[in-house]
Amino acid sequence: MTAMVQANMQIDTGIGQPIVSLKGISKTFSNGTVALNNLSLDIRQGEFVSLLGPSGCGKSTALRIITSLTSPSSGRVEWPMEESRQKDHELSFVFQEPTLMPWATVFGNVWLPLRLKGVSKKAAYDEVMEALKGVGLDQFADSYPRELSGGMKMRVSIARALVTKPKLLLMDEPFAALDEITRFKLNNDLLRLWETFGWTVIFVTHSVFESVYLSNRIVVMAARPGRVVNDMAIDAPYPRDEDFRTSPVYSGFCRNVSEALHEAMKSGDHL
Amino acid sequence: MTIDIADKTPLPAAGAEIPLDAEEMKRARSARRETIGRWVLPVIILLLSVYLWDRVCVWNEIPHYILPRPGQVFETLLADWGILSVALINTLKITFGALLIATLGGLGLAVLFTQSKWIEISFFPFAVILQVTPIIAIAPLILIYVDSITAGLLICAWIVAFFPILSNTTLGLNSADHNLQNLFRLYGASRWQTLRFLRLPAAMPYFLGGLKIAGGLSLIGAIVAEFVAGSAGSGSGLANQILEASYRLNMPRMFAALILISVTGILIFLTMNLLSHLLLRKWHESALKREI
Numbered sequence: 001m002t003a004m005v006q007a008n009m010q011i012d013t014g015i016g017q018p019i020v021s022l023k024g025i026s027k028t029f030s031n032g033t034v035a036l037n038n039l040s041l042d043i044r045q046g047e048f049v050s051l052l053g054p055s056g057c058g059k060s061t062a063l064r065i066i067t068s069l070t071s072p073s074s075g076r077v078e079w080p081m082e083e084s085r086q087k088d089h090e091l092s093f094v095f096q097e098p099t100l101m102p103w104a105t106v107f108g109n110v111w112l113p114l115r116l117k118g119v120s121k122k123a124a125y126d127e128v129m130e131a132l133k134g135v136g137l138d139q140f141a142d143s144y145p146r147e148l149s150g151g152m153k154m155r156v157s158i159a160r161a162l163v164t165k166p167k168l169l170l171m172d173e174p175f176a177a178l179d180e181i182t183r184f185k186l187n188n189d190l191l192r193l194w195e196t197f198g199w200t201v202i203f204v205t206h207s208v209f210e211s212v213y214l215s216n217r218i219v220v221m222a223a224r225p226g227r228v229v230n231d232m233a234i235d236a237p238y239p240r241d242e243d244f245r246t247s248p249v250y251s252g253f254c255r256n257v258s259e260a261l262h263e264a265m266k267s268g269d270h271l
Numbered sequence: 272m273t274i275d276i277a278d279k280t281p282l283p284a285a286g287a288e289i290p291l292d293a294e295e296m297k298r299a300r301s302a303r304r305e306t307i308g309r310w311v312l313p314v315i316i317l318l319l320s321v322y323l324w325d326r327v328c329v330w331n332e333i334p335h336y337i338l339p340r341p342g343q344v345f346e347t348l349l350a351d352w353g354i355l356s357v358a359l360i361n362t363l364k365i366t367f368g369a370l371l372i373a374t375l376g377g378l379g380l381a382v383l384f385t386q387s388k389w390i391e392i393s394f395f396p397f398a399v400i401l402q403v404t405p406i407i408a409i410a411p412l413i414l415i416y417v418d419s420i421t422a423g424l425l426i427c428a429w430i431v432a433f434f435p436i437l438s439n440t441t442l443g444l445n446s447a448d449h450n451l452q453n454l455f456r457l458y459g460a461s462r463w464q465t466l467r468f469l470r471l472p473a474a475m476p477y478f479l480g481g482l483k484i485a486g487g488l489s490l491i492g493a494i495v496a497e498f499v500a501g502s503a504g505s506g507s508g509l510a511n512q513i514l515e516a517s518y519r520l521n522m523p524r525m526f527a528a529l530i531l532i533s534v535t536g537i538l539i540f541l542t543m544n545l546l547s548h549l550l551l552r553k554w555h556e557s558a559l560k561r562e563i
Contacts, residue, residue, distance in 0.1 A: 069453050093457055099450040102554045103472045112468070116460045144554050164458075 018042040018080050019168055019200050020066060020089075025075035027061055027226075035061040037225035038075070043168075045081070048194060048201045050211035050218045052257065054265055058226025059204045063170050066202070067093055081167075091168040092161035096176055098153035100145040106132065106156050107141040113164045124163075131163040132156075134193060151182035155189075162193065169199045173206065187213055188241065195238060208261060212253045213245060220257070222264035230260040339523040344530065347523035355512060355524075359531050362508035365421070365493040366535070369428030373485050376429070377436025378478065384437075385444040385470065386462070402434040406492060410499040420500055424508075427499075428492030435488065436481040443477025444470045476555050479547040486539040494532060 020043045027036040035058040043049055051059040064070040066077060067089075079089060092113075100109045110131055114124040132138040135155040145153055154174060161169060175183045191214060194201055205211050211218050212234055220230035234253050236244065244250050291299070321341050327333070328340045335343055348355065380398070384391035410427045417423040447469050455465045497510035507515075509528045516524040551558040 067457055069456065091457075093454065095450045095454075097450060099448065099454060101451060101469070101472065103475070112454075113458045115468070116455070116458045116464055146554060146559070 017045060018078075019045045021078040021080060022062065022066070023076050023078060025062070025065060025072045025077070027058065027065065027070070028073045034225035036065075036072070037227050039226070039228060040075075041219065041228065043200060043202060045167075045200050046198060047217055048203065048215045050203045050205055050215040051221060052205055052208065052211045052218050052261060053221030053226075054223050054261075055206065056226070057221040057223040057264075059221055060172050061226065063093075063172050063202060063204055066168075066170060067091065089168070090164070090166050091170060092164055092166040094154075094157055094161050094169070094171040094174045096173045098145070098150075098157040100153060100156055100160075102145050104144075105141065106137060106143050106145070106148070109145065109156055110160045110163050113160060117164075127163055128159075131159040134162060134196075135159045135189065149182075151178055151186060154178065154186060158186075158190070158193070162197065162199075165197070167200060169194075169201045171201065171203045173204050175210070176205070176207075183210070184245075190214065191238065191240060208254055208257050212250060212257055213240060218257055220260045220264050229264045232257060232260065336520050336522055339526060343523045344526040348527040348530065351524055351527060355509075355527060355531060358507060358509045358512045358528070359535070362490075362493055362497065362510070362532070363535065365424045365428055365496070365508065366490045366539075368425050369432055369492060370486060370489040372425065372429050373432035373436055373489060374482065377433045377481065377485070378440055380433075380437050381440035381444055381474075382466065384441050386466075391441075398434060398437055401430050406431050407495055407499065410496050414496070414500050424493060424496040424500060427496035428489050431492030431495075432485040432489035435484040436478065439477045439481030439484075440474050443474025446477070447473035476547075476551055476557060479543070479550060483540070483543040483547065486543045487536060490532070490536050490539060 022039055022041040025036055025039040026034070028034050039058070039062060041062075051062060053059050061070060065072050068077070082089065101112070104112070107128055110128045111119075111121065111124050114127065115121075129138055129141065132141055135158055137152060137155050137159065140148065140152070145156065148156065157174070175186055178186065187210065190201075193199075201215075203211070203214060216234050216236075216238075218230075218232045218234060219228055220232065221227065222229045234257075236249055236253065325340050325342065328338055339347075380394070384395065406427055409430070410423075413426050414420070414423040417426060444466075451469055451473075452465070455469055460468070493508065494510045497508045498514065501511065501514060509532050512528040513525050516522075516528065548558055
């Protein structure tokens with residue numbers, strides 16, 4: 001709910017205080033792969049941060065460590081804005097696949113996070129429908145996931161993430177499997193929702209163009225071992241739309257970020 | 272952003288129906304033929320084979336105490352209905368009793384196994400031992416140790432029927448999507464919630480697959496146990512009728528009892544198929560009609 005209050009202040013870059021801090025995170029998998037080496041990163045409130053890098057640079061691992069689905073080998077994750085020992089962090093996660101329950105309707109899928117918190121169907125109805133309306137799927141509440149297209153499934157996944165009104169939204173290459181037209185459309189929708197709700201977003205992607213279009217900060221990572229090599233601000237004003245996508249400012253940023261990414265790839269030993 | 276579901280292009284007016292061309296007519300005809308054939312063909316084959324059975328008896332002048340004609344079997348079925356129906360009901364009681372216990376037991380054990388790795392490690396081998404030892408070899412022991420014949424029969428039929436449910440459901444409970452499991456963890460779901468909202472629904476198709484096998488097996492188990500028990504009297508089932516009729520070379524009654532067993536098996540199979548279809552038709556790939 002507090003996220004709603006801050007909706008207006010997040011348009012400017014980096015004025016919030018850190019919502020989550022990674023301090024010297026390293027992760028070595030049991031097979032010896034060093035996924036992350038001494039990663040330190042502050043994510044400030046209201047930011048739209050993209051983690052950009054080649055595969056194997058540990059960007060997804062970093063996301064999983066923030067959610068505590070994976071525990072770091074060393075280092076720690078701090079939540080400066082939270083009460084002392086809050087059980088659940090107010091975050092939502094959008095996976096690369098829509099990850100819907102095939103046996104439940106669209107409504108049932110979006111209801112799930114609330115249901116797990118003990119909210120009855122009746123009590124959750126308004127919130128679920130509001131979330132569905134937010135992604136334009138309120139007409140499809142009674143459909144089953146198999147009846148929807150790939151893009152619509154992803155919308156349901158996003159609706160499920162926003163029904164809990166999270167402070168932090170983590171997205172792990174959510175649009176990677178979609179066609180370009182759907183992807184552009186969902187990019188716009190995501191930006192609109194971000195501007196409305198004032199979340200902080202951490203968005204993992206391997207697309208330069210997507211990251212520049214969406215974010216106000218891009219963290220470029222390199223692989224083997226996974227580490228941050230560049231931290232760039234994309235200080236183009238929001239709201240961004242199709243005009244921005246074709247503007248020289250946009251292509252300028254894309255060129256810079258591409259160069260940074262190439263540097264990152266060169267510094268690695270692969271390919 | 273909003274998805275337009277209203278179709279903007281106007282549909283052709285009802286009067287202006289486009290006539291089907293030859294190709295379309297052909298496709299529609301073959302579709303209709305297939306729907307009818309699916310039901311009619313098996314029936315025709317069945318009737319034909321019964322007729323052939325009858326003819327073979329007549330042509331070769333086979334005496335009825337070796338191979339009765341279908342007509343005689345049918346007459347016996349009606350004439351002996353009093354005895355046979357009691358036997359049928361007794362067999363059905365054992366079959367469905369065993370199926371019920373097997374379902375509850377198999378499901379319960381599967382849930383228990385997935386809750387604790389140690390319980391699974393400790394007890395799964397015993398489930399396997401029960402399954403791989405032929406029931407006909409254990410049945411005499413069980414029937415000696417257990418006083419009540421009904422209970423003995425139930426135990427035998429249960430042993431045969433519970434394993435497919437247990438192993439299928441265990442597999443199903445463990446095959447819930449990993450990302451969904453992560454999602455449940457992320458939202459702080461309790462063990463019970465994960466079981467109730469994720470693992471059990473995910474296991475449903477597997478469980479129903481096990482149930483289909485168990486339905487047939489519980490009938491087999493019941494019949495085998497009856498053979499071993501070999502008891503006559505009030506509790507006797509269809510297998511006892513077959514045994515008794517065989518002592519008297521009453522071939523028509525043996526066939527009549529056999530037909531009742533087969534029909535029971537077929538009905539159980541169809542019921543399980545229907546149940547599975549009803550529970551899965553909304554979402555599971557196996558129950559969906561594919562558009563080609």
